[in-house]
Amino acid sequence: MHRLRPILGPLALGFLLLLFGSLYPDRFLTRTNILVNIFGQVAFVAIVASVQTIVMVVGDFDLSVSGLAALSTVMCATILNTATIDGTPKQAGSVFFAVLLGLVVGLLGGMLNGILVSYLGVLAFIATLGMTVVYSNLARYRVEGKPVYGLVQNNFVAAAQGKTFGVPNPVFVAVGVAAAVWFLLDQTPLGRRMYAVGGNPDASRYSGLNVPRVRFTAFALCGVGVAIAGILQAASNATANSTAPDPWMLQSIAGVFLGMAMFRNGRPNLPGTILGVLLLRTLDNGLNYTSINDYLQSVISGAAIVIAVLPPALSRLREHR
């Protein structure tokens, strides 16, 4: 089992491709389906899961990713739209300023999470769970619960909906974010500190690390990341919908957990996370082609998450015995 682990993820992915590929060769294994429906759709979750990995490396969770993504997205979108919420036409603001505002909102939200968790000592679980309610309802308040349309001005939408060599542009952003997170976690002293803090905070403190600052930084970076994902999704849908990021919390954490199950002694790691979200997306996409009831499809993908993390959970049990 231990030797199998590193190839378990690719193996499962290969199996899914083979399964759906043989069932629906004409529709599943097409260039468009793979590049647009799988890669194009996974891009946003991949960004969120990448930054979620940072928080989970330091030993915490961020359950506020959906709420914070919604808030930073509507803050950005309400500057860019061509009509106010009640329908009065207005001048669209500058893309640069709007995106910058969205990212700053994400950063501030992440910093607030970080202060609560690492400086005020609130458990990450309850702090971020509470904050996701705060952020998402602030977002709904800002837009009165309605979607924000009319984001087509100033090339905002065009860039996100465009393709390069047939690949949707958000994929490139996701690859960039993932690469940056990989570099951070694997190649920088800060990344080493993050793994140390997540592994043993007391030992890290005695080693002279500033443990609260490391955890704070993880949350702050996570905030920026979810803002990127939210804004990117709004652009590619040409609509900012405050409920669109809702599934990201579960999907991102599930992705990280799947990655932990696959690689490196069960610690969160970026390659594993990416493989994890890709697996989940491929499963969902393949199921879409079957005639299985929509609700049952969700049942299957939910169960798949639990089953996938069973082997490492069982081996942990054995170690304790």
Next chain:
Amino acid sequence: MTDSSSATVSVHGLTKRYGTSTVLDHVSLAVAPGEIRALLGGNGAGKSTLIKILSGVVRADSGWVEVGGEPTVIATPRDASAAGIATLHQELAIVPGLSVAENVLLGRPTPHRLGRVRWGMVNGRAKELFALLGQDIDVRQDAARLSPVAKTMTAIARALSLDARLLILDEPTASLTDQETSQLFTAVRNLAASGVGVLYVSHRLDEIVSLCGTYSVLRNGQLVAEGAMAETSPDALITAMAGRSFDALFPPRASLPAGEPRLVARGLHGKVVRDGEIDLLTGEIVGIAGLAGSGRSELLRLVAGAQRRHRGSVTVDGRPLQRGSIPQAQAAGVALVPQERRADGLVPDSIERNVNLTRLRALSWGGAAVARRRSSAHARENADRLDVVRQSLRQQVLTLSGGNQQKILLAKFLALDPSVLLLDEPTRGVDVGTKAEIYSLLRSLAEAGTAVCVVSSELSELIGLCDRIVVLQDGTKVADLAAAGLSEEALLNACYGRIPVVAEPRS
């Protein structure tokens, strides 16, 4: 309840190999009802493998176990409990939120009538078991609120509830104070008197000598000595374990008089410590002695910035240290090697990442990216310096033996090149061979000009290793003694506040 089931538990010709190395080589020993037998040996001697075989976690390649003369197959932990073998590990499995009585009877069916738990019976049974141990504990309180020793007692009582014939205790005193230890010993003696055999594993010789009636010594997987405790001595036991004598463990004391004062602390007030003071000089090893709760570790932590001081000053080479900042203390050359290596010392990662943890910035390109080659070289150099036995630098530290883990911990802080090195129980849970290596390392650091300060609860270690011993009582310094020629008795008296007349306090 145990009298009827008491029986001798013995092992015969146990052999276990992992790959090419033989960790147990035809080992035979027996524990009779009522016997308290010490199992001694350095790390890697085969003690833990023997315990794992007896508790059904590992299977022997050859040899067998007999209970009451009957060969018994122990393939799983369940078989072990069925055979009456109960193992108490260092980490006790106490369930917080459940009452003490529930914890004691955790492995047993709960007595009930018509679906209702019969609390009277549950509490009564738990009380009986504690009575057997000579303990009077309120069995209805939440087990989480128990002191460490009461938790140990609870775990022993649970083992008893399973009609244990043999109780294996693995380093049960690691987290206990001296008083709690003597409480535990009373309980263990009561238990033995009721007919249970005890196999007692510990690195602390003084405890073993006072508690155990017989001993077995393992070295490199073989049984090298056994007999009655009354017919041996601590020196002889160490010789058997290490293959060398007790005095040979310690390097010769400093040849030169101590040099300049490097670290000076005055008027320290903090948790436990009151008006704490200490002077650490270059070239000198200073010991800190005191009873449990006397503030030994707290004084060290206050000095190293690991704890906030309310008042007082610490200066290094005349420059004052900010309070409560480990990074700042490290920058000034003060390194503290913490006591609990698993809890406070190591991160669950590779040797390389542990050793380099204190030097991440220096081992990077301006803090932006890790300098791979320099990092590996640095880790290798420091691991080699302490002779860490390893497969590779990528090996996970938690798979190393206790002695090698301790070396990694030391390597991590020595990598800071400290001018003041503070160590809290640097040889706890470490085998005799590694102890000797650590002692000579500390001495050579002192000779090279480092001011070394050691907190230890083993008096013989302080006397053998140090040049000078500061004695604390209730958080305050009560004596400052020269270590040469000091007897353990005199030092213990000093710990109780009775200052020996023979040794002259330093000015």
